[in-house]
Amino acid sequence: xxxxxxxxxxxxxxxxxxxxxxxxxxxxxxxxxxxxxxxxxxxxxxxxxxxxxxxxxxxxxxxxxxxxxxxxxxxxxxxxxxxxxxxxxxxxxxxxx
Numbered sequence: 078x079x080x081x082x083x084x085x086x087x088x089x090x091x092x093x094x095x096x097x098x099x100x101x102x103x104x105x106x107x108x109x110x111x112x113x114x115x116x117x118x119x120x121x122x123x124x125x126x127x128x129x130x131x132x133x134x135x136x137x138x139x140x141x142x143x144x145x146x147x148x149x150x151x152x153x154x155x156x157x158x159x160x161x162x163x164x165x166x167x168x169x170x171x172x173x174x
Contacts, residue, residue, distance in 0.1 A: 097123050111151045118144045124153045130165065
């Protein structure tokens with residue numbers, strides 16, 4: 078049955094992501110984007126590529142920034158507090174290339 082195949086594939090995807098990350102919060106998919114929300118920036122070390130940080134804008138509450146990487150069209154991200162953001166900025170400005 079196709080519905081059972083689809084649900085098995087969704088569960089397998091969750092299990093694969095959860096095995097890779099220390100703490101996966103959510104895996105979401107729609108026709109445009111697939112996203113994996115992880116609990117902290119260190120989880121993004123498991124994903125190859127350049128770490129990018131974005132300002133979430135007004136109304137973002139306690140998590141005004143977002144750190145993310147994209148691999149094969151899947152966006153991996155975590156939300157950052159002001160303190161976490163400042164800690165990452167400090168590391169990136171003191172770490173030699």
